[in-house]
Amino acid sequence: MSLYGVDMGSAASGAGASSGVNAGVNAGKAEAGGFKDALSAASTKKSSAAEQLEAWLKMTPAQRMRAAILSQLGLTEEDIKNMSADEQKAVEAKIRQLMEVKMALQREKAGHPAVV
Helix, strand or coil: CEECCEEHHHHHHCHHHHHHHHHHHHHHHHHHHHHHHHHHHHHHCCCHHHHHHHHHHHCCHHHHHHHHHHHHHCCCHHHHHCCCHHHHHHHHHHHHHHHHHHHHHHHHHCCCCCCC
C-alpha cells in the first residue's frame, strides 16, 4: 500500500525501509557536500568582470576618463611604462588633449560655456 509516495509494504519489513531511507539520506549528503564545495569555490574566487567593476568604481572621474582614453588608444598603463621617455611624453600629451576635448564636450552638454 502506498501513502504519500511511501511504499508501506517496504516500511513494514524494517531493514529494507531503513536501508532505503539511509541510501536517500546519504545521497542527499553527498549532493549537499558537492554543492557546498562548489559554493565555497565560487565565493572565494571573484570573476574577472567583478574585479574590473570593483576597480572601476574605486576610480575617480579623472582616472575613469584616462582609462577610457587608454582603451580607445589600445594602450594600458603597462604599455606606457614600457615606452621610451619621448614616447611617454607624446602619449601623455595625446591623453591630455583628449581629456580636454571630453571635458569641453561634457561642459557644453551640461550647458556651461567653454573655458578658453
